[in-house]
Amino acid sequence: MPNFEPVVLTNQCSAHWEQMISAVLPNTLVQSLVAIFLIFIQAVMLNRIAIKHRLTQKMTLFPGMIYIILCSILVENLSLTQFTIGNFFAILALSHSVDIYKKFKPELILFKGGFWLGFAIICSPNYFLLYIPVVGVLISLRTFSIKELFQILVGTFTSLLILLSLQFCFGNAGFIETYLSPTFHIMPLNLNPFITGYLALIGLLILMSIVSYSKFTLKKSLPSKKKIDTLYLILMSSIALVLLNCNESFNILYYLWIPLSILTSMFFIQSKHLILPEIIHLILLVVIINNHFNLLSLI
Numbered sequence: 001m002p003n004f005e006p007v008v009l010t011n012q013c014s015a016h017w018e019q020m021i022s023a024v025l026p027n028t029l030v031q032s033l034v035a036i037f038l039i040f041i042q043a044v045m046l047n048r049i050a051i052k053h054r055l056t057q058k059m060t061l062f063p064g065m066i067y068i069i070l071c072s073i074l075v076e077n078l079s080l081t082q083f084t085i086g087n088f089f090a091i092l093a094l095s096h097s098v099d100i101y102k103k104f105k106p107e108l109i110l111f112k113g114g115f116w117l118g119f120a121i122i123c124s125p126n127y128f129l130l131y132i133p134v135v136g137v138l139i140s141l142r143t144f145s146i147k148e149l150f151q152i153l154v155g156t157f158t159s160l161l162i163l164l165s166l167q168f169c170f171g172n173a174g175f176i177e178t179y180l181s182p183t184f185h186i187m188p189l190n191l192n193p194f195i196t197g198y199l200a201l202i203g204l205l206i207l208m209s210i211v212s213y214s215k216f217t218l219k220k221s222l223p224s225k226k227k228i229d230t231l232y233l234i235l236m237s238s239i240a241l242v243l244l245n246c247n248e249s250f251n252i253l254y255y256l257w258i259p260l261s262i263l264t265s266m267f268f269i270q271s272k273h274l275i276l277p278e279i280i281h282l283i284l285l286v287v288i289i290n291n292h293f294n295l296l297s298l299i
Contacts, residue, residue, distance in 0.1 A: 017082040025080065035081070036078060039067075039071045039084065042088055043064030043068050045095065046064050046091060047064040048095070049063075049094065050262050053099075053227050055224060055228060056265060060265065060269060062268060063262045066260075066261040067261035070257045070261060071254070072292075073198060073201075073287065073288055074291070075291060075292055077250070081249075082123045083255070085123050086254070089119040089123065089127075090127055090255065093113050093114070094113075094230075094258065096113035097133070097138070098141075098227045106142070106148065107148075107151055111151055111152070111158075113134060114154065115156065117156055118155060118156035118157070118158065118159030121156065121160075122160065124252070129237040130234070130237075130255075133233035133234045133237065135149065136233045137227065137230040140229060186243060187242075187245050194291070195250075202242060202253070205260055205263075206235065206260065209232075209264065209267065212263075212266070212267050212270075213232065216267075232263075234258055234259040238255050239256075
């Protein structure tokens with residue numbers, strides 16, 4: 001009977017997050033179960049966004065399935081990290097941001113979008129990038145208003161104020177210092193074959209998404225086109241993360257999975273050869289099983 005080896009949390013970009021998660025959930029198996037549950041919930045949320053806003057050509061659960069696959073390729077991504085938590089808040093912020101079309105009084109929606117975005121930013125500074133698509137969708141779906149932009153900012157500052165208040169009450173003064181000193185590094189060139197193939201897969205999915213833009217927006221309503229543009233803004237703002245890692249971890253790529261899962265699903269749905277996505281799905285499934293259970297060494 002194989003021995004269970006718990007995931008060691010050396011893949012956090014912040015020592016504070018590692019200490020906090022370990023203090024709340026000391027058992028690493030429980031941490032992994034919570035992470036898997038969060039990934040599943042995030043996949044459901046992405047499916048809801050794609051179906052509600054008619055982003056895909058057909059009603060399908062492909063976006064969530066692809067999101068789970070992308071999150072599962074590397075074993076370390078299934079441990080509970082600041083990015084597993086941050087993506088939950090980022091998707092919540094995105095769902096509120098794209099829901100402002102033709103809203104007569106969008107103040108509460110804008111506030112909620114900024115509020116959840118603030119919690120994502122608390123998890124990691126790279127979620128500041130989400131402000132680019134959030135402001136972009138505000139400009140494209142509505143007549144731009146400084147007042148409405150201010151409402152988003154108020155939501156963000158509210159969540160940050162809650163954090164500072166909790167820090168003051170509990171006397172934890174080290175969070176801000178560790179937050180402002182992230183350990184992001186340029187990815188080393190001496191990568192093993194598996195990581196090289198992993199990055200090549202990401203590059204291929206990004207390239208497919210970019211060249212398929214006109215195909216994705218063909219015969220779409222104007223609001224749907226604007227919302228697809230928002231996905232591309234997230235994609236463009238996150239590409240630089242492919243060149244970075246933190247503490248030799250690739251968890252910062254979680255932000256990239258948000259647009260890439262929906263755009264990749266759109267590519268597969270509109271493919272003329274339906275066997276293609278099935279073959280790719282099977283190959284990825286084999287790679288994931290092999291990587292998790294170390295059946296065949298790829299290094």
